Amino acid sequence: MIDQWLFSGEVQGMLQETHRRSLDVAKVMLEQGVATNDVAKIFPALSVSEDGNTIRVKPTIIETLTAERDSRRNRYAWEGGFFLIVLCAAIGVLWRTVRTEVRLRQRQRNFVTAVTHELKSPLASVRLSAETLQYRENDPETRERLIERLLNSLDRMDATVSNILDTTQIDEGKLALEPQTVMLSPCIYEIVNSLETVAENAGVKMEIAADNGLTVYADHLALTVVLRNLIANGIDAAAGVENATVTIKANKADSKTVVEVSDNGRGFHSTEGEKLFEKFYRLGNEIRREGRGTGLGLYIARSLVAESGGGLSAHSDGPGRGALFRATWPRIQQDGRPPGVKT
Amino acid sequence: MAPDTTGWTSAWGKDLSNGAKILVIEDEPELAAGIVENLTAEGYLAEVATDGQTGLNAARSGNHELLILDVMLPYKDGFAVCRELREEGNEVPVLFLTAKSDPEDRIRGLEDGADDYMSKPFHLAELLLRVAAILRRNRWYRRSTLDRPVIRFGENEMDFRTYRGRSADGIEHELTHKEALIFRLLAEKEGQVVSRDEILDVVWGCEAFPSSRTIDNFILRLRRRFEQTASTSRYFHTVHGVGYLFKSDANDP
Numbered sequence: 236m237i238d239q240w241l242f243s244g245e246v247q248g249m250l251q252e253t254h255r256r257s258l259d260v261a262k263v264m265l266e267q268g269v270a271t272n273d274v275a276k277i278f279p280a281l282s283v284s285e286d287g288n289t290i291r292v293k294p295t296i297i298e299t300l301t302a303e304r305d306s307r308r309n310r311y312a313w314e315g316g317f318f319l320i321v322l323c324a325a326i327g328v329l330w331r332t333v334r335t336e337v338r339l340r341q342r343q344r345n346f347v348t349a350v351t352h353e354l355k356s357p358l359a360s361v362r363l364s365a366e367t368l369q370y371r372e373n374d375p376e377t378r379e380r381l382i383e384r385l386l387n388s389l390d391r392m393d394a395t396v397s398n399i400l401d402t403t404q405i406d407e408g409k410l411a412l413e414p415q416t417v418m419l420s421p422c423i424y425e426i427v428n429s430l431e432t433v434a435e436n437a438g439v440k441m442e443i444a445a446d447n448g449l450t451v452y453a454d455h456l457a458l459t460v461v462l463r464n465l466i467a468n469g470i471d472a473a474a475g476v477e478n479a480t481v482t483i484k485a486n487k488a489d490s491k492t493v494v495e496v497s498d499n500g501r502g503f504h505s506t507e508g509e510k511l512f513e514k515f516y517r518l519g520n521e522i523r524r525e526g527r528g529t530g531l532g533l534y535i536a537r538s539l540v541a542e543s544g545g546g547l548s549a550h551s552d553g554p555g556r557g558a559l560f561r562a563t564w565p566r567i568q569q570d571g572r573p574p575g576v577k578t
Numbered sequence: 579m580a581p582d583t584t585g586w587t588s589a590w591g592k593d594l595s596n597g598a599k600i601l602v603i604e605d606e607p608e609l610a611a612g613i614v615e616n617l618t619a620e621g622y623l624a625e626v627a628t629d630g631q632t633g634l635n636a637a638r639s640g641n642h643e644l645l646i647l648d649v650m651l652p653y654k655d656g657f658a659v660c661r662e663l664r665e666e667g668n669e670v671p672v673l674f675l676t677a678k679s680d681p682e683d684r685i686r687g688l689e690d691g692a693d694d695y696m697s698k699p700f701h702l703a704e705l706l707l708r709v710a711a712i713l714r715r716n717r718w719y720r721r722s723t724l725d726r727p728v729i730r731f732g733e734n735e736m737d738f739r740t741y742r743g744r745s746a747d748g749i750e751h752e753l754t755h756k757e758a759l760i761f762r763l764l765a766e767k768e769g770q771v772v773s774r775d776e777i778l779d780v781v782w783g784c785e786a787f788p789s790s791r792t793i794d795n796f797i798l799r800l801r802r803r804f805e806q807t808a809s810t811s812r813y814f815h816t817v818h819g820v821g822y823l824f825k826s827d828a829n830d831p
C-alpha cells in the first residue's frame with residue numbers, strides 16, 4: 236500500500252517533469268519562429284498567449300494531476316486501511332481460536348491425568364488388597380478389613396466412572412430427569428449423615444441450618460448428587476485447617492429456594508470462581524493436587540441445577556479464606572410447577 | 579525384627595529387613611494402609627504421610643532408610659519433595675510409586691534423584707523385591723565405605739562417607755548419591771572393567787532406567803570433577819562396547 240502511495244506520487248512527479256520539458260521545447264520552437272497556434276496544437280497541455288510571449292502549463296492540467304494523485308492516494312488509503320483491519324481481525328480470530336484450543340487441550344490433558352490418578356490409585360489398592368489376601372495367611376479379622384478396603388476402592392472407581400458417564404450424557408443432552416417436588420431438609424440431613432464418617436476422618440465439623448418445609452422441584456437423585464457434591468467438596472476443602480467446619484444453610488429468599496454450603500478451608504482466587512464450573516477444571520496444577528477429583532463434579536452439579544431452572548455460583552475471599560457455594564431453585568408455584576422449568 | 583502386628587509371616591522365609599524405617603507418602607488412604615501393613619509384615623518399620631508437605635517434613639526429621647513416594651499429592655508434588663530433599667543434601671533413597679507412567683515422567687523422577695520408579699497398579703511381590711533391592715544397595719554402599727572410606731587417586735581425594743571430593747586444583751566437589759554409588763562400584767572393582775549392565779543393576783535396579791546413555795552422563799560428570807584435562811582420562815576410562823574402568827594409580831600419559 237505504501238508502495239502504491241509513493242508510486243502515485245512518483246507518477247505525478249514524472250508527468251509534471253514531462254510537462255516542464257515540453258514547455259522548454261515549446262519555448263525553443265517559438266524562438267525558432269514556429270506559429271503560436273501550431274505550438275499550441277502540438278502541446279495541448281500548454282497555454283500560449285496570443286503574442287507568444289508567455290507560455291505555461293495549463294493550470295487545469297496541474298490541478299487535474301494533483302486531483303488524480305490525491306484521489307488515487309485516497310483510494311489506496313481506504314483500501315489499505317480496510318485490508319489492514321481485515322488482517323488484524325483475522326489474526327485476532329485466529330489467535331483466540333488457537334488460545335481456546337490450547338486451553339482446552341491443557342484441560343483435557345489435566346483431565347486424563349486426573350482420571351488416570353483417580354482410577355489407577357484405587358485400582359492399585361484393589362490389586363494390593365487382593366494380592367495380600369492371596370499371598371498371606373490372614374486371620375479372619377484382617378481378611379474382613381482387606382475386603383472392606385477392596386470394596387471402598389471399588390466404590391471410588393465406580394464414582395469416578397459414573398462422573399465421566401454423567402458428563403457424557405449431559406454433553407449429549409441425554410439426561411433423563413424426572414422432576415418432582417422434593418422436601419429439602421430431609422434430603423440434606425440424609426446426605427450429611429452419609430458423609431459423617433468421611434467428615435470425621437477428615438476432622439471436619441458439619442453444621443446445618445435448614446428451614447423446615449422448604450421444597451425444590453427437581454429430580455430427586457440429581458438433587459442428591461448436587462448437594463452431596465457441594466458438601467463433600469466442602470469437607471475436602473476444609474480438611475486440615477483449624478476448626479474445620481462445613482456449614483449448610485437452606486432458606487427462602489425472594490422467589491427462590493436457596494442452599495448455601497460454606498467452608499473455612501482452602502478457598503480460591505476470586506478469578507477462579509467461574510472457572511470451577513468448567514469441565515475438567517481443577518485447582519492446582521497437573522501433578523500438585525489440591526484435593527481429589529476429576530474436575531467434573533461442579534460441572535455436573537451446575538448442569539443438573541440448571542436442568543431444574545436454578546443456578547449455582549461460587550465465591551471465595553481468596554486462597555485460605557474459605558468458600559461459599561450457592562445453589563438456587565425457583566420456588567414452587569400454586570399449580571405445583573416452578574417457573575422456567577424445562578418440561 | 580520389628581513386632582509383627584498383623585500376624586503375617588514374612589514372604590521371604592528369612593528376615594531381610596533389619597527393621598529398616600520406611601516412610602510411605604501416599605494420599606490414597608486404602609493404598610497407604612495396604613502398603614504399610616505389608617511392609618510391617620516383612621519386618622520393616624513403616625509410617626505414612628498423606629500429603630507432600632507433611633511427607634517432606636517427616637522425611638527431613640525421620641532418619642528413614644527409604645521413601646516410597648507418590649507423585650500426584652496434595653500441597654506439594656512428589657517430584658518437588660524429592661528435589662527439595664536432594665537440594666538440602668538429604669540422600670535418603672526414594673522409590674516413586676505413581677499412576678504417571680510415561681517415559682518422560684520416569685526420566686524426570688530419576689533425574690530428580692529417585693532410586694527407582696514403579697507405576698500403579700503394581701504387583702505386591704515386585705514392590706517388596708524392589709524395596710529390598712534398594713535397601714541392599716545402600717547397605718552395600720555403607721559397608722563398602724566402612725572398609726575404605728577415603729580413596730586417593732593422583733592429587734584427588736574422595737571421602738565416600740560425606741560424598742565430598744577434592745580435585746587436584748583444590749576445588750571441593752559434593753557428589754550426588756548416584757554419582758557416589760557409581761564411583762564406589764568402580765573403585766571397589768578397581769582395575770577391572772565394570773559393564774553398563776552391572777552399573778544399572780547395582781545403582782538403579784534393573785528396570786528403572788530407560789537408557790544406558792544416562793550412565794555415560796554420570797561418568798562424564800565424574801570426569802569433569804576429577805580429571806585434569808577434559809580430553810584425556812587418567813582415572814575414569816571407557817572400554818568401548820563393554821563398560822568402564824577406574825585406575826587410581828594412573829601414570830602420566
